[in-house]
Amino acid sequence: MGIFLELEKIAQTHPNYLHLSNCDPPVYGYVLEESVQRKIDQLQISKFSGYPSWNGDEKLRQALSQRIQEICNVELPPNKIVMTYGVSEGFPLTFDALFNKTPGSVAIPDPSYIPLIVQARRFSNIWFYTCDEELNWNPDMDQLVTSLEKHSDTKAIVIITPNSPTGAVYSEKILKELINIAGQYNLIIITDEIYDSMTFGTFVSPLEFAQEIPVIYLNGFSKVYRLPGYRLGYLGWYDPLEKHPDIWQHLKHLCKGRLGVTSIAQEIAKLALQEPKEATLDFVESVHKKQVFLTEHLESIDGISVVPAQGGTYVFPRITYNIDDEMLTKYLLKTHRIYVTPGSAYGLAPSKNHLRFVTLASQEALLKGVHALKKSLEVLGK
Ligand SMILES: Cc1ncc(COP(=O)(O)O)c(C=O)c1O
Structure with a gap:
């Protein structure tokens, strides 16, 4: 740094x-497109001065649940989504919830987004798995498995697609391989999909193929919706077999402890989701x-x-x-x-x-x- x-x-x-x-x-x-900008400008901001709810506006979470259904082909109900201060807050919430009771390691792609590395280091041990330029920046699966064998305390693996800084977008085949490995080693997947619609070909989300593997899904409004200044993101909890209810409980506890995220930003986000x-x-x-x-x-x-x-x-x-x-x-x-x-x-x-x-x-x-x-x-x- x-x-x-x-x-x-x-x-x-x-x-x-x-x-x-x-x-x-x-x-x-x-x-954002002009008509959406106009609607944002017409918001009477003084109406939004009260405390927001800890998990976020219900209608916004419903709209996000629908967006996840459309993009990831997975049902993630609104009560499994919490609004965050950007994906940037999603990182510490995630790593705190994962590692506060039992220490362990997290596997992070190399190269990776720097604040993610910084936040993971605060709460856990980290190690890098190689994304190989010779493989169009796809993960080197052999190296990943060899490293997993060495780091037996690994609890989670991070996936960033599209990736920052390489611009790699993982194919269905690569994602399925990663998910299989996660299944084999009993890992939770942390997926950062902040650039999801900013893909120049096909985008597929790890959530789509996760099946019974637990996933912490991170996304936000800074890139696709061009609203970084409002610091708004969201975290989705996917654990269909309820393998880790303790982690979800702790995530909710952490969100309650900071009383929700800015109301006006959530109001703006509802409009942003309506951009043509x-x-x-x-x-x-x-x-x-x-x-x-x-x-x-x-x-x-x-x-x-x-x-x-x-x-x-x-x-x-x-x-x-x-x-x-x-x-x-x-x-x-x-x-x-x-x-x-x-x-x-x-x-x-x-x-x-x-x-x-x-x-x-x-x-x-x-x-x-x-x-x-x-x-x-x-x-x-x-
Ligand atoms: C991969 C990735 N995740 C998260 C973020 C930050 O997200 P937010 O603005 O929602 O905090 C960025 C910003 O550049 C990013 O590249």
Whole structure:
């Protein structure tokens, strides 16, 4: 995490930089469709000043239950859904509920989303399973099984699809393999699906194939609905055979203990869920175009190779020259005022020597990033 502090420091002394690793859709003009925006603007916010219920607005949870049915083909009733302060709060709730009584380990994909790693570390031991660039960033199942044999106290496995930062979207086959392994080793699945509809091909949710395996399902409004500022997410508890009622009890207890999440954000979320499907598709299409554009331009640079993302908002190019990625991000910021983040911050070996770009900025801005990278490699690669 030290590298982010270093980059922030450099950014302060090199103002007017171009941020190309910021996954904040409204900053780049991506907001909800106009008619939905108007309805949000008409909300009489003073009506929402009372305490919300601990688990969230009933109608909102009903709408989310319906959304889960449509996207994941699974029935998750509203009383098994709790609203959270973003997926970011879903992480500590999850790991606290899983590990507060019996310590153990959690298997996390490498590369992975950094706040997830940070929160998992607060409550449990963690170990990484490798997602292999040679396998289009799919998990290396043999390595996963070998590691599970070594970590006999593993209680849960995290799946992120579409993945951040690789943009991998797991196929039905891969998910079924992961679920089989989870079954064999008696694991609970934690699935982060915040980019679910932002998939450039088919999206399938681990929930769809989980059957009797317990799943903690995490999702939110920051990406697909472009509302990160309202800090709203939701957690679904799926345990059809009621193998772990204690975990669900503890999750509910934790949510009750913090008295619910902001009412006005939930009201806005109900409207967001009504966005016309075409508007959401237009947004995804625009991000996809930028992803293709950026990937093509990056691939044309000597010293860079890219596995195209299949979803999400990221491109995760590999630096094939022998150049340290952290050093390169500092150089790009100091010399060219381009802010991207180093792959090594997102995990262990597979993440090293990569850069993370977010595909929300304009094509013109992305192109500036590409030119800066090309020039930097010409100088540093010699
Ligand atoms: C994989 C993943 N999960 C969760 C989050 C954060 O979600 P939220 O804004 O709902 O806290 C992000 C944000 O970039 C993400 O990439």
